[in-house]
Amino acid sequence: MKKKLVLMTVLLFGLGVVLTSCVTIPVKPSAANFKAPVITLESFEIPQYDGYWYYGSKTKPTKGKAGNHGAPLPMNFVFSIENPNPYPVLLEGMKFTVAFDKEFDLVTVSNQDASWIPAGKTNQVRASTLITVRSGLLSLLVTGGYKLKARGWSPWKALERWWTGVPDYTLPVTVHEGAFVFKADGLVKVLPFETTFK
Amino acid sequence: MKKGILLRLLVPFLTVFFLMGFSTIxxxxxxxxxxIMDTTGATSDVGKDYALGMAEAFKYINDHGGVxxxxxxxxxFDYGYRIPEAIIKFKMLRRLKCIAIMGWGTGDTEALSPSANKHRIPYVSxxxxxxxxxxxxxxxxxxxSSDYSTNARVCITAWFDKKWPRHRDYGKRKPRFACCYHFAHPYCSAPIRAIKDQAKLxxxxxxxxxxxxxxxxxxxxxIxxxxxxKPDLVWHGNTTMSVSxxxxxxxxxxxxADHIVNNWGFDENLPRLAGKAAEGVMGATPCAFFGQNYKNMDKVVAAARKYNPAVPAEKRLIRTVQAWGAALLLWEAMKRADKAGDLTGEGIMKKGFETLRNFNIGLGASPITFTSTDHRPTSGSLVQExxxxxxxxxxxVDLKKRWPEKWAxxxxxW
Structure with a gap:
């Protein structure tokens, strides 16, 4: 009886050891082992294009109300996020500014969608935004006057250049002042990001 | 007997297992x-900095215990300084069950005021x-912050007290005063009646x-x-580019003439754009400039560095600090409302904001008081040059101390 009990104990212990060895021991995130994920701007897309146009509030529309309206320019930015860590990390949000002709900031995008990147894998996240000729015009008129003057451009010249050149991929689009917030078990890492899509 | 032992072991085991399972989700x-921020529209040059500062402030608040x-x-969300868009965003934020909203400009704030009142959502603009x-x-x-009218009254008073007595014509004639601003814009024209009243006074x-x-x-x-x-003093009510x-x-x-500027035209970009012409320009500042040595400024600067490392410190503006002012104010109101067991829009207002008496947020801002009959946050402002x-x-200058009857x-x- 006693022999049986000892044998059973040894067998159970052995089985436990075998099963434990089959399970990967998870690595706990720490400040020392938390490596920065690698961010790449994979693609820049204009998901819908409606040309370049603008009409002021004095123009009577065929339907709807008159107003100051300009062509929309929706933009998608697809980022690849590679997680080099042996544990998953959470992309808690990202923020970046989009500039045309390098120095004219047209929009600051904030994406607060949370996204997990598995250990050692690469995930893709998409940030979408939209500007219009009207919003671009106001931004240029009130804030970009000195820069336009330095280039000898009117706001209209700049807007037409961008609304025709950016969808055509003939003008570079700069993503700058980027901040990607990653979390792993309470640890936070904010990565700066800057690139130009040519 | 054996079944009994099994059950006695199994039940606690399963209970712990389920509790552990549920705790993870x-x-x-x-x-x-x-x-509701402007990061694309007519005020995006300052709106972007304000939006960044606001997000950083809430991250800081969460890192320090939340509410x-x-x-x-x-x-x-960005509303591009378009009022119809602000109205849509307000509706969306209501659906997200937001109990308070951080707003932006005079146009959207005044347009959304009836909705904020109807739905009892504090709108901190x-x-x-x-x-x-x-x-x-x-x-x-x-x-x-001190309101635009208080800022305007404070600025003209500070100039009258400090600069006019040193003028060669002091005591010989009245000082001459004029205003430069975009007439049709609600932000620019908001304090006109007050500043002229003060000039007359x-x-x-x-x-x-x-x-x-x-x-x-x-x-x-x-010009x-x-x-x-031939004015001795000109008040500027526009934003930084046209003021410069x-x-x-x-x-x-x-x-x-000397120049005094309302606060959205008076920031770190003004001397960059105006150069030598900016020498001696004065403005009422709702709080200190980014990085100036005041209580809590170290937190603002550290959070900016931590959460937006790609934005250099020299590009940060007083707008970041203003955003923090708004966030810290709401934070305190929410903590008080929560303590009183009423973390609702109405609770935040009545048991939060309206209980503040000379509350000091630091950052060079004046102490804040709200009562149920008076929502002027402060009665004075710091003037910087x-x-x-x-x-x-x-x-x-503290207007309440100087003109208590008129203030009350x-x-x-207005």
Whole structure:
């Protein structure tokens, strides 16, 4: 009886050891082992294009109300996020500014969608935004006057250049002042990001 | 007997197992706060910095205990300075069950005021229009700063006290005063009645207003018009770019006047754009400039570095600090409301904001008081001057102390 009990104990212990060895021991995130994920701007897309146009509030529309309206320019930015860590990390949000002709900031995008990147894998996240000729015009008129003057451009010249050149991929689009917030078990890492899509 | 032992072991085991399982998917209580910011539109140069500062402030708040342990989920969106868009965003934030909203300009704030009041959602704005300070009309509108009218009264008073006595014509004639601003814009025109009232009170001779568009770079004709009146002091009600263009032109054409500027035209970019012409320009500042040595500024600077490492410190503006002012104010109101067991829009207002008495948020801002009958946050402001390549404190005027009767009975809400 006693022999049986000892044998059973040894067998159970052995089985436990075998099963434990089959399970990967998870690595706990720490400040020392938390490596920065690698961010790449994979693609820049204009998901819908409606040309370049603008009409002021004095123009009577065929339907709807008159107003100051300009062509929309929706933009998608697809980022690849590679997680080099042996544990998953959470992309808690990202923020970046989009500039045309390098120095004219047209929009600051904030994406607060949370996204997990598995250990050692690469995930893709998409940030979408939209500007219009009207919003671009106001931004240029009130804030970009000195820069336009330095280039000898009117706001209209700049807007037409961008609304025709950016969808055509003939003008570079700069993503700058980027901040990607990653979390792993309470640890936070904010990565700066800057690139130009040519 | 054996079954009994098995059950006795199995039941606690399964209970622990289930509890552990559920704990991993249990969602902590979150407080939903909304944000309506301008990062694409006409005010995006300053709006972007404000939006960044606001997001950083809420991250800091969450890192420091949230609202008595409850985390904040801050949902902010760009509305491009378009009022129809702001209205849509407000509706969306309501659907997200936001209990308070951080707003932006005078246009959207005044347009959304009826909705904020109807739905009892505190709307903490970047617009400091005095029209928003009378709780009988706009009970759910708030901000942390002295209002535009108070700023204007403070600035003209500071100049009258400190600069006019040193003028060669002091004691010989009345000082002459004129205003430059975009007439049709609600932000620019908001404090006009108040500043003229104050000019009259102090004994100024008031010239005709001069209209300067918010996007003006050439202001020669406006300065020519002002030269005929020969003002000693000009108040500027626009934003930084057109204010700097106007000041530059005044400098070139030797207008000979001093300049005081409303707060959205007075920031770190003004001397960068106006150069030498910015020397001696004064403005009422709702709080200190980014990085100036005041209580809590170290937190603002550290959070900016931590959460937006790609934005260099020299590009950060007083707008970041203003955003923090708004966020810290709401934080305190929410903590008080939560402690009182009423973390709702109405609770935040009645048991939070309206219990604040001389509350000091630091950052160079004046102490804040709200009562159920008066939503003017402060009765005075710090006046700073650009001098020898630095902003420096020039004066701090408290209107309530100086004119208590008028402050109490005449000046609320305009």
């Amino acid at each position: 249990a969602v902590a209580e979150q407080i939903m706060i909304g944000g 008595n342990g409850k985390k904040i989920k801050y949902n902010w 970047g617009s400091y229009s005095a029209h928003l300070t009378d709780p009988t009309k706009t009970p759910y509108n708030l901000f942390f 102090l004994g100024f001779e008031i010239g005709e207003d001069v209209s300067v568009a918010l996007f003006a770079l050439n202001t020669r004709s406006q 020519s018009a002002l030269k005929k009146f 263009a106007t000041i530059q032109e005044a400098y070139k054409m030797a207008l000979g 650009w001098k020898n390549g630095k902003f420096r404190e020039m004066d701090r 009975k005449e000046w609320l809400g």
